[in-house]
Amino acid sequence: MTAKQRIIIVGAGISGLAAAFYIKRHKPDVHVTVLEAADRIGGKVKTIYKDGFTIECGPEGYMARKKGLTDLIKAIGLGDQLVHSKSGGYSIYVNHRLRQMPKGAVMGVPTKLLPMVTTGLVSPWGKLRAAMDLLIPHVYQDRDLSVRTFFEKRLGKELVANMIEPLLSGIYNGDLSDMSLEETLPQFASIEKKHRSLILGMKTLRPPKQKEAVTKKTGAFVSLSGGLSALTEKLADYADEIRRNTSVSQINSGRVTLDDGTVLNADAILLAASPKQFGPLLNFPEAWALSNDKRSSTATVAFAFKKEDVEALDITGYVVSRKEQLHITACSFMDRKWPHLAPDGYAFVRTYVGTPEDQALVHQSDAAIAQAALADLRTISRIGTPLFSIVTRQIDNMPQYTVNHKQRVHAFENALSTIDGVFACGAMLHGVGLPDCTENARQTAEQAVHYLNTLEHAHS
Numbered sequence: 001m002t003a004k005q006r007i008i009i010v011g012a013g014i015s016g017l018a019a020a021f022y023i024k025r026h027k028p029d030v031h032v033t034v035l036e037a038a039d040r041i042g043g044k045v046k047t048i049y050k051d052g053f054t055i056e057c058g059p060e061g062y063m064a065r066k067k068g069l070t071d072l073i074k075a076i077g078l079g080d081q082l083v084h085s086k087s088g089g090y091s092i093y094v095n096h097r098l099r100q101m102p103k104g105a106v107m108g109v110p111t112k113l114l115p116m117v118t119t120g121l122v123s124p125w126g127k128l129r130a131a132m133d134l135l136i137p138h139v140y141q142d143r144d145l146s147v148r149t150f151f152e153k154r155l156g157k158e159l160v161a162n163m164i165e166p167l168l169s170g171i172y173n174g175d176l177s178d179m180s181l182e183e184t185l186p187q188f189a190s191i192e193k194k195h196r197s198l199i200l201g202m203k204t205l206r207p208p209k210q211k212e213a214v215t216k217k218t219g220a221f222v223s224l225s226g227g228l229s230a231l232t233e234k235l236a237d238y239a240d241e242i243r244r245n246t247s248v249s250q251i252n253s254g255r256v257t258l259d260d261g262t263v264l265n266a267d268a269i270l271l272a273a274s275p276k277q278f279g280p281l282l283n284f285p286e287a288w289a290l291s292n293d294k295r296s297s298t299a300t301v302a303f304a305f306k307k308e309d310v311e312a313l314d315i316t317g318y319v320v321s322r323k324e325q326l327h328i329t330a331c332s333f334m335d336r337k338w339p340h341l342a343p344d345g346y347a348f349v350r351t352y353v354g355t356p357e358d359q360a361l362v363h364q365s366d367a368a369i370a371q372a373a374l375a376d377l378r379t380i381s382r383i384g385t386p387l388f389s390i391v392t393r394q395i396d397n398m399p400q401y402t403v404n405h406k407q408r409v410h411a412f413e414n415a416l417s418t419i420d421g422v423f424a425c426g427a428m429l430h431g432v433g434l435p436d437c438t439e440n441a442r443q444t445a446e447q448a449v450h451y452l453n454t455l456e457h458a459h460s
């Protein structure tokens with residue numbers, strides 16, 4: 001009888017744990033060990049349960065249209081926990097006021113004329129400049145460029161500063177000046193390629209079905225009623241063994257070396273650790289090129305309030321223009337978006353601190369971060385005294401997809417493919433959103449299973 005094949009997964013974030021699930025689904029008889037440096041699993045996915053609140057410290061949900069993750073959730077038996085976000089407007093805090101995003105704007109890019117003409121977000125000159133998009137020749141020429149260069153050339157600096165930048169930096173926590181267009185917003189590159197004008201091209205994008213969806217009461221995101229940690233906990237059940245507090249220092253073909261010098265052998269190894277670990281663990285130039293790329297730090301502050309202590313604005317959140325020079329970059333009224341997160345009569349407000357240009361506050365104490373965030377929130381709307389706050393930091397742990405990221409990933413994957421039985425997935429490679437991570441984990445797990453099957457046949 002031949003010995004059971006073994007695979008080691010490094011990193012118990014959503015990527016590593018989803019990979020464990022997919023490997024077991026395709027090859028139930030392989031022994032899967034997950035090594036995790038921290039004392040808990042989940043990585044950036046972290047739900048804390050306190051006084052009846054379900055506090056999401058990392059991701060809060062994902063785009064409902066990305067069906068792969070929903071299929072995964074159903075496959076592991078959590079389908080009955082799926083909840084849709086409530087729809088509600090998002091505003092932008094700019095020029096010292098909360099202003100509504102004009103109707104029809106997609107990622108800050110206008111698609112309708114009338115709401116743009118009447119919005120106070122951009123000056124008359126800014127609007128005129130944006131309208132020049134209708135005449136301007138192609139900016140994207142099949143070569144990657146920064147998101148800022150692309151949008152400023154098409155729509156002008158003011159619209160970028162007041163509408164696009166606050167939204168995108170809220171989502172990607174990045175600096176538009178070096179953010180890769182091809183990797184972060186490929187859809188805009190293709191629209192421009194096909195229609196030249198973004199404004200005209202975006203109009204054609206919305207299928208009739210999507211128009212209907214916008215008028216419905218549910219938002220575009222889904223999550224789990226028990227908190228997203230339920231997902232990582234459940235996925236972890238598929239691994240044969242999970243070792244916490246086990247940090248890996250080196251990966252070679254068939255061999256993993258731990259920080260304490262212990263060497264573990266395996267038929268295949270799948271790296272799913274944090275972005276900065278690719279270089280040190282794999283130690284080849286293309287891996288270093290990825291992990292030496294820009295990363296940023298951020299902190300989220302979750303505040304619990306009595307409902308009456310939070311001004312009842314008619315929105316589910318807002319983003320803050322960098323021109324305002326506040327510490328916070330975005331704020332979500334989480335209980336309005338996700339009623340399951342707070343008990344009746346209470347409010348849960350979450351705000352983000354830390355931009356690529358201003359990382360200092362993220363390194364200060366929890367109390368200092370919470371105090372600065374609260375002061376900023378109070379500049380914008382009426383907010384009382386919180387019942388408690390929870391600060392969560394990601395230090396140097398947010399990957400930034402800078403210009404030519406795609407080419408670096410391609411070079412990395414080519415180099416990795418020359419090392420027998422070593423695979424990699426994770427937010428560093430093909431998208432930071434949870435659905436992108438799980439899709440990348442699925443594909444990588446399938447490659448690993450194919451490799452193991454080939455090994456098995458060669459030995460039989």
Ligand SMILES: Cc1cc2nc3c(=O)[nH]c(=O)nc-3n(C[C@H](O)[C@H](O)[C@H](O)COP(=O)(O)OP(=O)(O)OC[C@H]3O[C@@H](n4cnc5c(N)ncnc54)[C@H](O)[C@@H]3O)c2cc1C
Pocket residue numbers: 010011012013014015016035036037038041042043044045057058059060061062063246247248249272273274275277300394425426427428431432433434435437
């Ligand atoms: C505040 C915040 C909000 C977000 N909101 C959303 C959202 O709403 N929707 C969405 O889709 N996405 C969101 N994201 C993005 C998403 O959460 C992440 O991209 C995703 O969780 C990354 O998963 P991962 O498994 O690739 O990496 P990680 O979660 O970083 O996991 C990597 C794991 O590897 C471990 N590790 C590192 N080094 C070693 C080592 N040497 N040895 C062993 N283990 C190691 C780490 O401890 C960690 O557990 C958010 C992220 C943050 C931080």
